[in-house]
Amino acid sequence: MHTAFGREFDVPDGYLNTASIGVPPTCAADAVAAAVESWRRGTARAPDFDPAVTAGRAAFADLVGVPAERVAIGASVSALIGLVAAALPAGARVLVAEGEFTSVSFPFAAQTARGVSVVECPLEMIGTRAPEFDLVAVSVVQSADGRTVDLDALRAARTAGTRVVLDATQSLGWLPADLGWADAVACVGYKWLLCPRGVAWLALGPDLAAPDGGDPQRDGYGRALDGFRVLPHHACWYAGGDVWGSIYGLPLRLADSARRFDASPAWFSHVGAGAVLPWLAGLDRGAVREHCVGLADAVRGGLGLPAAGSAIVAVDRPGAPDRLAAAGVAGSLRAGAVRLSFHLYNTAGDVDRVLDALA
Incomplete structure (x- = not known):
């Protein structure tokens, strides 16, 4: 369980696939589960x-x-x-x-x-x-x-x-x-x-x-x-x-x-x-950007790439898909590269996991 920006997320380490599927805070998932339960019981x-x-x-x-x-x-x-x-x-x-x-x-x-x-x-x-x-x-x-x-x-x-x-x-x-x-x-x-x-x-x-x-x-x-x-x-x-x-x-x-x-x-x-x-909508949006982009640019820096100001990193290196998957990194293959995306619930530990896998 991760705590980020005042909310809890039941997201595994190495999950860098938000650009495909975002992981909700537990309170949002609980709200959906309660609505489904109401539907199941016929009270909706x-x-x-x-x-x-x-x-x-x-x-x-x-x-x-x-x-x-x-x-x-x-x-x-x-x-x-x-x-x-x-x-x-x-x-x-x-x-x-x-x-x-x-x-x-x-x-x-x-x-x-x-x-x-x-x-x-x-x-x-x-x-x-x-x-x-x-x-x-x-x-x-x-x-x-x-x-x-x-x-x-x-x-x-x-x-x-x-x-x-x-x-x-x-x-x-x-x-x-x-x-x-x-x-x-x-x-x-x-x-x-x-x-x-x-x-x-x-x-x-x-x-x-x-x-x-x-x-x-x-x-x-x-x-x-x-x-x-x-x-x-x-x-x-x-x-x-x-x-x-x-x-x-x-x-x-x-x-x-x-x-x-x-x-x-x-x-x-x-x-x-x-x-x-x-x-x-109520978060400090500058702080959100600094967090997400900071992690992504840390990966770019570790790979010898220039900062890009984006929360998405495309890794186009031989063997990268297999090495990242073996290290427990969840990303997506897009346009021949591994797409990694950093959001609120990601940490410096996710950056280290990527860089260690590609070292």
Whole structure:
């Protein structure tokens, strides 16, 4: 059992696989177990899960830097980004990073049959090339190797009129950054946010979150993609203005906020999110980054690599997968390298374990 940032984690030494599956604090796992027990005994009631959904939504909004009214819930990044991709008009030009996680790029590539074009470029050139395109879709931190995108360059491109869609899955939870300026920020919860799989969120810019599509000039946005409007393609009862008054019959009566894009919640996943996200949002985010990045950079330094300012380390050395596995290090193979990720519950002992295995 490890204690980190005021919470207990039942995580083994050498667990460096948060970029694949985060380990929850015991209090969050206990909350999910209690909800499952209530279900098993037939005492669960559907409205009982609403407070957890609300708490998770509000904490996610805090982490991103937007009002909760601009956040929708879903189950996966690809489905939420797909709402944005489906809204693009024919002829829209989209830029993505080479080797981007496909939950970001595939939703846009799937629109090419109706005239949307998608171009790849090296991550390091995304900011420079962004003004050439109508929309840029990119992960804040790359899944395969932990490289970070130039957010300042993207924000400048956004001011000039290029729409920006961000996937914060590999950054939110350890990298403090104001992302509220982006048109859309999607994130799944089961990695760095330490939630059960089955919950994700989408924060939308003010013009996209408005029921009528908003006014880009009024909202301080450029004129790229005039008429660009996200539609609630998976509209459901939970997206209603009055959730429990929207379960039968027409007319359509969706929420005026981004809740109208909600998918029906996976209850137990939201119980976990409601237990852990408010705690994460309340931590000293600078201290969290210093802890996670400090451990990762210690590994880089021990391997003769330069500091990178990322909590993810890609180890590409002969025999590394077998040697690390034999030493009890849990990581993932990604793009031909062993991906190691350092989170709240990791310690200097994990750094020593990696360096000893690769010495």
